[in-house]
Amino acid sequence: AQKITQTQPGMFVQEKEAVTLDCTYDTSDPSYGLFWYKQPSSGEMIFLIYQGSYDQQNATEGRYSLNFQKARKSANLVISASQLGDSAMYFCAMREGGRSGGGADGLTFGKGTHLIIQP
Amino acid sequence: NAGVTQTPKFQVLKTGQSMTLQCAQDMNHEYMSWYRQDPGMGLRLIHYSVGAGITDQGEVPNGYNVSRSTTEDFPLRLLSAAPSQTSVYFCASSPWTGLNTEAFFGQGTRLTVV
Numbered sequence: 289a290q291k292i293t294q295t296q297p298g299m300f301v302q303e304k305e306a307v308t309l310d311c312t313y314d315t316s317d318p319s320y321g322l323f324w325y326k327q328p329s330s331g332e333m334i335f336l337i338y339q340g341s342y343d344q345q346n347a348t349e350g351r352y353s354l355n356f357q358k359a360r361k362s363a364n365l366v367i368s369a370s371q372l373g374d375s376a377m378y379f380c381a382m383r384e385g386g387r388s389g390g391g392a393d394g395l396t397f398g399k400g401t402h403l404i405i406q407p
Numbered sequence: 408n409a410g411v412t413q414t415p416k417f418q419v420l421k422t423g424q425s426m427t428l429q430c431a432q433d434m435n436h437e438y439m440s441w442y443r444q445d446p447g448m449g450l451r452l453i454h455y456s457v458g459a460g461i462t463d464q465g466e467v468p469n470g471y472n473v474s475r476s477t478t479e480d481f482p483l484r485l486l487s488a489a490p491s492q493t494s495v496y497f498c499a500s501s502p503w504t505g506l507n508t509e510a511f512f513g514q515g516t517r518l519t520v521v
Binding site: 292321325331332335341379383395397398400 | 447452
């Protein structure tokens with residue numbers, strides 16, 4: 289079974305609208321962290337936001353917020369007031385506590401969502 | 408501050424050739440890792456290192472070797488390139504292993520094996 293599932297291969301959104309990118313995850317480890325990365329057409333990976341499994345509040349970073357629903361194992365990214373520069377691939381990723389308990393086993397990525405913002 | 412630097416940015420290899428993808432970071436990070444990105448697959452972990460002299464396998468290690476002789480450098484070696492290794496390769500580093508540690512990525516190396 290996939291550990292990270294992003295069900296939206298592509299999305300078209302009008303500029304200035306809010307966007308929700310879906311991410312569900314699968315783990316039996318009680319300790320884990322969830323990340324969102326942005327990959328523009330230039331190819332670099334840009335960190336956006338982080339949510340820990342024990343965090344009580346949803347993470348926010350500027351226009352980005354993470355809608356964390358632990359019981360449903362979902363960690364959706366919300367982008368408020370979308371801009372043309374938000375057009376990119378977006379990846380959800382998870383780091384589990386793993387064998388060492390410290391997340392040394394690296395990040396597991398979803399397949400990504402290609403977001404296109406239309407003027 | 409250069410961050411994570413990967414060289415080369417592009418490379419074409421013939422089947423059976425060997426090569427080394429270079430990765431260097433100047434942030435004194437202990438943790439370094441290599442990922443490959445294939446169309447429709449997201450990024451997958453190849454190898455990682457929690458410090459100089461320590462390496463371990465990730466999800467897709469076959470056909471690749473790594474070593475970590477210094478904190479700064481983490482080269483990835485392809486011993487005998489195969490067309491299935493055509494991919495974009497990313498090196499990443501983090502200051503420590505921990506659930507909340509952000510991974511800093513290099514710009515990527517686009518490798519084509521013909």
